[in-house]
Amino acid sequence: MKIAIFPGDGIGPEVVEQARRVLAALSLPGLKLFEGDVGACAYRRHGHPLPAETLQMAKAADAVLLGAVGDPECDGLVRELRPEQAILGLRKELELFANLRPAKSFPNLEHLSALKPDIARSIDCLIVRELTGDVYFGEKGRDRNASGDVVGWDRMAYDASEVRRIAHIAFDAARGRKRRVLSVDKANVLETSRVWRETMIEVAEDYPKVTLAHMYVDNAAMQLVRDPAAIDVLVTGNLFGDILSDQASACVGSIGLMASASLGARKTEFGTFGLYEPIHGSAPDIAGQGLANPSATILSLAMLLRHSLGLESEASRIEAAVEETLNAGVLTRDLGGEASTREVGDAVLARL
Numbered sequence: 001m002k003i004a005i006f007p008g009d010g011i012g013p014e015v016v017e018q019a020r021r022v023l024a025a026l027s028l029p030g031l032k033l034f035e036g037d038v039g040a041c042a043y044r045r046h047g048h049p050l051p052a053e054t055l056q057m058a059k060a061a062d063a064v065l066l067g068a069v070g071d072p073e074c075d076g077l078v079r080e081l082r083p084e085q086a087i088l089g090l091r092k093e094l095e096l097f098a099n100l101r102p103a104k105s106f107p108n109l110e111h112l113s114a115l116k117p118d119i120a121r122s123i124d125c126l127i128v129r130e131l132t133g134d135v136y137f138g139e140k141g142r143d144r145n146a147s148g149d150v151v152g153w154d155r156m157a158y159d160a161s162e163v164r165r166i167a168h169i170a171f172d173a174a175r176g177r178k179r180r181v182l183s184v185d186k187a188n189v190l191e192t193s194r195v196w197r198e199t200m201i202e203v204a205e206d207y208p209k210v211t212l213a214h215m216y217v218d219n220a221a222m223q224l225v226r227d228p229a230a231i232d233v234l235v236t237g238n239l240f241g242d243i244l245s246d247q248a249s250a251c252v253g254s255i256g257l258m259a260s261a262s263l264g265a266r267k268t269e270f271g272t273f274g275l276y277e278p279i280h281g282s283a284p285d286i287a288g289q290g291l292a293n294p295s296a297t298i299l300s301l302a303m304l305l306r307h308s309l310g311l312e313s314e315a316s317r318i319e320a321a322v323e324e325t326l327n328a329g330v331l332t333r334d335l336g337g338e339a340s341t342r343e344v345g346d347a348v349l350a351r352l
């Protein structure tokens with residue numbers, strides 16, 4: 001079992017440090033850790049935000065745990081050298097086609113949600129977003145129309161094989177949850193969505209114990225705030241997923257609690273290769289002060305153990321320990337408390 005750890009910039013190293021302590025406490029036999037530079041720190045040390053040796057390290061590993069990248073001091077650099085480009089490079093090179101974001105409310109933190117407390121309390125869903133296709137990657141261009149006006153266009157397309165592989169990710173995830181997949185599309189108007197829907201139905205035949213339902217994206221946006229408890233696994237394309245995953249995060253509340261996984265095409269000995277990171281950025285405003293909430297990164301580690309290393313019970317134990325820590329009121333400033341990054345780490349370790 002090999003994990004590549006890229007702490008990155010800003011609060012990245014601080015939050016990753018706590019995840020590393022949690023990992024060490026599990027004493028997993030045969031685990032090897034590698035550490036690499038990515039982002040602004042990599043640019044400073046090696047002249048590039050995604051050095052070749054970092055990429056090599058990621059490719060040789062079963063999973064990558066990433067802190068955060070980004071540094072306002074790099075804003076003036078040419079595009080290829082900006083820290084954020086490293087993420088795009090990793091996604092492309094590692095073929096990370098599936099983005100998973102669990103959205104789960106935490107006890108006693110409902111007030112952070114944009115929703116009413118009783119609705120916020122009921123959220124426990126997983127958003128599965130396709131990440132490498134759709135209108136973002138289709139041919140794009142500019143023309144003039146008949147009256148000489150400028151026209152911009154972007155081609156939206158999915159082939160069945162792209163839909164099939166994201167469908168399998170969603171159905172596999174649903175098997176370990178409440179066994180419900182909600183596929184979100186716009187099949188009443190888009191041909192892309194009709195291919196999407198047909199393919200979802202085809203893949204569902206491989207999963208007799210999981211139920212599949214379909215919803216148009218406009219209705220899904222509404223149901224996500226009205227009755228989120230009805231949603232277990234929501235799977236959708238790149239564009240709709242971009243919007244719905246941020247919406248789901250706002251329904252839960254704090255950015256410091258939200259984990260994510262980006263799964264690749266490669267299978268490991270124990271699961272699927274993936275890159276795991278908190279959804280928050282490098283938070284330069286609080287970096288180096290011990291104020292950052294490490295929960296999202298620790299929860300990202302739990303996802304790593306589950307999806308890439310097949311360690312479901314260890315993943316669940318970590319999630320329970322984080323939940324109990326929050327429940328006990330050990331909270332960083334973003335959650336209204338006074339605990340430091342390390343104190344939250346200590347509290348999680350104590351509960352493991």
Ligand code: ATP
Nearest residue numbers: 069070255256280281282283284285286292293334
């Ligand atoms: P990026 O472009 O890298 O996503 P951003 O500017 O959009 O960065 P963040 O870096 O995520 O956003 O920060 C947004 C706000 O949330 C900041 O005020 C930051 O301090 C806060 N924040 C982000 N992550 C955490 C965390 N783990 N703990 C506490 N506060 C956080």
Ligand code: MG
Nearest residue numbers: 279280281282
């Ligand atoms: Mg951001």
